[in-house]
Amino acid sequence: MKAGKIEQPGRAGFSSAPVPEPGPDDVLIQVHAAGICGTDIHILKGEYEARYPLIPGHEFSGVVVSVGDNVTRFKVGDRVTADPNIPCNRCLACQRNEPNQCENLQAVGVTRDGAFAEYVVVPEGNVFAIGEMSFAAAAMVEPLACVAWGLERLSIPPGASALVFGAGPMGCLLSQALHASGAARVVVTDVVPHRLALAAELGATETVLADDQQDRKLRSIEPGGYNLVVDATGIPKVLEAAFSYLRARGTLWVFGVTPNDARVTFPSYEIFRRDLAILGSFAVNRTFQESISMIRSGRVKVEPLISHTLPLEDFAQGFELAQSDPRRMKVQYQIGS
Numbered sequence: 194m195k196a197g198k199i200e201q202p203g204r205a206g207f208s209s210a211p212v213p214e215p216g217p218d219d220v221l222i223q224v225h226a227a228g229i230c231g232t233d234i235h236i237l238k239g240e241y242e243a244r245y246p247l248i249p250g251h252e253f254s255g256v257v258v259s260v261g262d263n264v265t266r267f268k269v270g271d272r273v274t275a276d277p278n279i280p281c282n283r284c285l286a287c288q289r290n291e292p293n294q295c296e297n298l299q300a301v302g303v304t305r306d307g308a309f310a311e312y313v314v315v316p317e318g319n320v321f322a323i324g325e326m327s328f329a330a331a332a333m334v335e336p337l338a339c340v341a342w343g344l345e346r347l348s349i350p351p352g353a354s355a356l357v358f359g360a361g362p363m364g365c366l367l368s369q370a371l372h373a374s375g376a377a378r379v380v381v382t383d384v385v386p387h388r389l390a391l392a393a394e395l396g397a398t399e400t401v402l403a404d405d406q407q408d409r410k411l412r413s414i415e416p417g418g419y420n421l422v423v424d425a426t427g428i429p430k431v432l433e434a435a436f437s438y439l440r441a442r443g444t445l446w447v448f449g450v451t452p453n454d455a456r457v458t459f460p461s462y463e464i465f466r467r468d469l470a471i472l473g474s475f476a477v478n479r480t481f482q483e484s485i486s487m488i489r490s491g492r493v494k495v496e497p498l499i500s501h502t503l504p505l506e507d508f509a510q511g512f513e514l515a516q517s518d519p520r521r522m523k524v525q526y527q528i529g530s
């Protein structure tokens with residue numbers, strides 16, 4: 194089969210691989226759409242817990258083409274997506290019902306071959322039906338499921354104001370999901386004007402360009418500060434600055450992935466004195482169904498976030514676009530037809 198591979202950090206190319214064999218509890222999916230995530234870029238650069246050589250790709254959708262003997266819930270022809278995370282179900286974290294903190298976490302497209310290929314194998318328990326949802330939209334279920342996990346951890350007070358740093362694909366998912374989950378005001382800020390225009394189209398109540406007026410504008414919108422401040426940039430300096438926009442009793446949600454050796458400084462006395470909270474959320478934690486519901490309801494629109502659709506033959510070019518094209522949002526490969 195055709196496959197995009199990272200042979201070793203820094204080396205990505207279109208190549209071929211044997212069609213994977215489903216085990217008795219597995220489903221073989223013919224991939225139709227697969228999106229490039231920031232994590233894939235980290236994997237390409239050797240900055241993530243991946244194994245090489247690797248077929249990456251963990252945001253995907255497709256059609257079931259064969260099932261193992263023990264599979265009961267899916268059959269050939271079903272349109273599906275899949276949660277890439279495979280917890281071990283036997284470590285202490287799994288026993289505490291914290292599967293995203295599994296000590297032996299495996300992930301499709303990270304520690305085992307993923308969906309930048311014609312076919313991918315996934316355990317039945319990770320597979321979700323998508324009904325009539327488009328393949329392109331269904332390949333966005335995974336990133337929105339990461340947002341859904343953070344939302345489950347967060348409490349959104351009635352009438353809440355939220356401030357999102359970053360209007361890339363994740364920032365636009367976050368802002369829509371916060372709005373759909375009850376935030377009355379969602380302000381989005383970014384350095385890229387066309388990303389802000391898209392965030393506004395998708396329901397951000399205010400957008401603010403990150404220029405030399407940014408700080409003044411953000412404070413004039415909510416002089417008392419924001420209930421929720423979210424970083425979707427992963428830039429340590431931005432995260433540090435984000436802290437100063439919190440209202441008393443506010444929560445800073447650390448969503449963007451900073452380099453794993455980054456350090457930021459927050460004023461500890463203020464955290465104490467103003468009842469502040471700092472909240473992290475890692476990946477997906479059994480939140481696929483919630484994500485599917487948000488997309489299906491139309492409350493979170495995902496297709497406008499897809500800026501580029503490429504054939505798998507343009508594998509390396511996709512990674513270049515996803516890193517440097519000024520118009521980029523989500524870059525997807527369209528694989529089967």
Ligand SMILES: [Zn+2]
Binds near residue numbers: 230252
């Ligand atoms: Zn991802």
Ligand SMILES: [Zn+2]
Binds near residue numbers: 280281297
């Ligand atoms: Zn485990």
